[in-house]
Amino acid sequence: MGFAETFRALSDPTRREILNLLKKGPLSAGEIGGQFPSTGATISHHLAILRQAGLILDQKQGKYIYYSLNLSVFEEVLSWLKSFSKEE
Amino acid sequence: MGFAETFRALSDPTRREILNLLKKGPLSAGEIGGQFPSTGATISHHLAILRQAGLILDQKQGKYIYYSLNLSVFEEVLSWLKSFSKEE
DNA sequence: GAGATATTTTGATAAATTTCTAAATGTTTT
DNA sequence: AAAACATTTAGAAATTTATCAAAATATCTC
Numbered sequence: 550m551g552f553a554e555t556f557r558a559l560s561d562p563t564r565r566e567i568l569n570l571l572k573k574g575p576l577s578a579g580e581i582g583g584q585f586p587s588t589g590a591t592i593s594h595h596l597a598i599l600r601q602a603g604l605i606l607d608q609k610q611g612k613y614i615y616y617s618l619n620l621s622v623f624e625e626v627l628s629w630l631k632s633f634s635k636e637e
Numbered sequence: 638m639g640f641a642e643t644f645r646a647l648s649d650p651t652r653r654e655i656l657n658l659l660k661k662g663p664l665s666a667g668e669i670g671g672q673f674p675s676t677g678a679t680i681s682h683h684l685a686i687l688r689q690a691g692l693i694l695d696q697k698q699g700k701y702i703y704y705s706l707n708l709s710v711f712e713e714v715l716s717w718l719k720s721f722s723k724e725e
Numbered sequence: 726g727a728g729a730t731a732t733t734t735t736g737a738t739a740a741a742t743t744t745c746t747a748a749a750t751g752t753t754t755t
Numbered sequence: 756a757a758a759a760c761a762t763t764t765a766g767a768a769a770t771t772t773a774t775c776a777a778a779a780t781a782t783c784t785c
Contacts, residue, residue, distance in 0.1 A: 553648055560644035561773085572721065578732055591774055593733055598772095612731055612782050623721045630718065633660065633711045649743085666762055679744055681763055686742095700752050700761055727785090734779065742771070749764070755757090 555626055558602035563587065564595050568604060568618065575608075575617040643714055646690035651675065652683050656692065656706065663696075663705040 558564055567581055582592040596616060599605045603622040608615050646652055655669055670680040684704060687693045691710040696703050 552653065553650055556644050556648035557772095560641055560648055562641055563773095565640065568721065579730090582732090587773095588775060589732070590734085590776080594773075597733085609781095614732065618721060620722055623718055627715065627718050627722060630711055630715050633656065633706060634708055634715060645742090651743095667760090670762090675743095676745065677762070678746080678764085682743080685763085697751095702762065728783105729785095730781100730783075732779105732781085735777085737776090738774085740772080740774100743769085745767085745769105747765085750762085751760105752762105753758100753760075755759095 552626070552629060555602045555604065555622060558598050558604055559626075561595065561598075563592075564599055567592075567595060567599065567616075571605065571616060571618045575615040577613040577615050579613070581616065640714070640717060643690045643692065643710060646686050646692055647714075649683065649686075651680075652687055655680075655683060655687065655704075659693065659704060659706045663703040665701040665703050667701070669704065 559568075563585060566585075570576060570581060570584060578589070578593060578596060581596070582589050585592060596605070596607075600607055600616075603619055605616050606619045608617070647656075651673060654673075658664060658669060658672060666677070666681060666684060669684070670677045673680060684693070684695075688695055688704075691707055693704050694707045696705070
């Protein structure tokens, strides 16, 4: 639960695309998986990595699990990066 | 030369610490290596990854190679992240 | 409760990463 | 030009990662 985990999660293109999809709002694992050629198991694995990195949240609703962005962690990464570019 | 390479570079704690050291100004490979327990070869490898990711620049000066931050790439990553947190 | 659906977990394999030691390259100094 | 210094490159071992197929778990529907 540090920057290592978060940056590693962000380093995969499929995972970044998942985050992009979630910009529009929460989606179930199946809805996310439907957008990619990979198997459901693979997408589930990517979701687990994003969740462990703190980038997404999950909420079970009956048969489905809905995933959404966890903006607070994005803010933390943003702060870290800002300390480089300009002052602050 | 994409976000994948850059985020993967940022995922290593030693590499993030190298970037922190370079905040204060350019340093030679040896000066950087002196701050870590790893061998010079290992640090050289980390520097190569940071360079390939676009996060640092290198300038040869005689016997030494000086490394410095490449702020423009930090800005690009910052922009990508900003598209998540707030407006725009 | 049986069957269908949604998702994760397990087990396996191939590819990538980290780190080291040793060797190579290039530059300075004597 | 030889020796010393700074750094990288090559080769190898241990670890981690991405992916799939198959099995497991949980929930819904009939």
